[in-house]
Amino acid sequence: MAEWPMRQTASGVTVVSPGGRLNMVAAPDLREQLRGLVQSGSARVVVDLSDVESIDSSGLGALISGLKAARNAGGDLRIVAPNAQVTAVLELTNLNRVLNPRESAEKAFDDPD
Amino acid sequence: MTRIEPGICETVTGPGTLDEIHVALDEFWLAHPQVPERIRLGTAIAVAEIAANIIEHAGRGKSIGLRMEVKALADVVEVIFVDDGWEAQLDLTVARLPGDMAERSRGLALAQSVLGELSYSRSGGTNRWTLISERFH
Numbered sequence: 346m347a348e349w350p351m352r353q354t355a356s357g358v359t360v361v362s363p364g365g366r367l368n369m370v371a372a373p374d375l376r377e378q379l380r381g382l383v384q385s386g387s388a389r390v391v392v393d394l395s396d397v398e399s400i401d402s403s404g405l406g407a408l409i410s411g412l413k414a415a416r417n418a419g420g421d422l423r424i425v426a427p428n429a430q431v432t433a434v435l436e437l438t439n440l441n442r443v444l445n446p447r448e449s450a451e452k453a454f455d456d457p458d
Numbered sequence: 459m460t461r462i463e464p465g466i467c468e469t470v471t472g473p474g475t476l477d478e479i480h481v482a483l484d485e486f487w488l489a490h491p492q493v494p495e496r497i498r499l500g501t502a503i504a505v506a507e508i509a510a511n512i513i514e515h516a517g518r519g520k521s522i523g524l525r526m527e528v529k530a531l532a533d534v535v536e537v538i539f540v541d542d543g544w545e546a547q548l549d550l551t552v553a554r555l556p557g558d559m560a561e562r563s564r565g566l567a568l569a570q571s572v573l574g575e576l577s578y579s580r581s582g583g584t585n586r587w588t589l590i591s592e593r594f595h
Contacts, residue, residue, distance in 0.1 A: 368476050369510045401506045402564040410561050433499060437571050443558045 347374045351382075359387040360450045364396035367404025375404070379411030379422070388420025391450045395426035400434050408444060423453040464489040465528030470521045471513050471541075479509050479526055490530045494594055500572030501535050501591045507565040508539060508576075508587050516543025516585055534574060535591040545580045 349363040359382055363375050382390055390411060394400075412422040425447050427435065435441040447453040465486030469478050483505055487498055509526070516522055522543035529536045553566040570576050575590040 366476070366480065368506060369514065370473060370476060399502070399506070401503070401510060402562075402568055403510060405564060406561040409559060413559060413561075430499060430503070434503060434568070437503070438555055438564055438568055440558060 347371075348378055349375065354391075354451050356451075356454065358389045358391055358450070358454055360391045360393050362393040362396060364398075366398050367400040367407065369401070369403040372403035372407040376407040376410045379407065380414045383411070383414040383418050383420070388415050388418035389454055390415050390420065390422045391447070391453045392422065392424045393426055393450055394424055394428070394431055394446075397428065397431055399430045402438075405434065405438060405440060409440070412443065421454070423447050425450050425453055465526075467524075467526045469524055471517050471524050472521055475513055475524065476506065476509055479505060482526060483528060486528045486530075492594075493530060493535060497535060497591050497594055501537065501589070503572050504569040504576070504589050504591075505537055507569040508537075508589060511546075511565055512539060512541050512543065512585070512587070515546060516541050518544055533594040537589040539585075539587040539589075541585050542583060543585060546578055546585060548578070550576060550578060 349361050352360050354360060361378065361382070363371070365371060367375065379390060392408060392411070408422065408424070415422040424444050427446050432446070435444055465482060467478055467482035469475055483502055487493060512524060522541050524539065524541045527538050548566065550566065550570070553570055555567045556563045569589070572592070573589055574592045577588045579586050
């Protein structure tokens with residue numbers, strides 16, 4: 346399974362940085378990585394989208410899967426740095442309501458929701 | 459894969475098909491600079507969704523023959539996909555976005571939301587998807 350780079354912020358939030366096109370080819374691995382993270386105890390997750398070129402409905406599904414897993418574990422999944430294509434897809438699907446882009450990975454959990 | 463001219467992609471589906479389609483579409487945009495960015499963005503979103511749908515559902519896990527042709531008409535972009543896979547079981551008149559927490563079933567509604575027209579037909583053992591962009595102006 347391909348695994349995207351990860352790091353931890355000073356406040357203990359795990360940041361995952363996928364890249365390229367988040368489509369039906371890449372989405373299953375991202376979904377597994379996010380769920381694995383939550384299962385191993387990291388329920389506060391940021392997905393840094395700055396290297397993501399484009400996203401499709403499969404990629405959105407992986408993010409929603411990770412979001413649900415994180416919330417079920419008492420945490421949350423937040424996103425940062427979507428490009429214009431990703432922003433458009435989030436808006437067209439109304440998912441900007443639940444995946445509202447944050448200012449930075451470091452500040453992504455500063456707000457309660 | 460065969461690309462006869464910009465915007466035409468003939469392939470047998472596999473793990474690299476979505477990349478091939480993306481490259482073919484990029485080549486088409488280079489050859490047709492008059493197409494506005496808004497139309498490119500929407501068309502690319504819809505093409506990605508329909509291509510993924512064909513690969514997953516018409517192929518049902520197996521490789522199928524797939525041809526994409528993109529054309530710039532007077533004030534719209536037209537994309538036609540033809541494949542020799544299984545018939546699509548769907549009703550485009552009822553494609554709606556699912557709830558926010560759904561992990562699937564957004565593709566067709568997303569494609570429709572960025573297009574002027576999306577249609578599907580089955581004839582002589584082949585599937586044909588026709589995507590018409592929104593108008594340029």
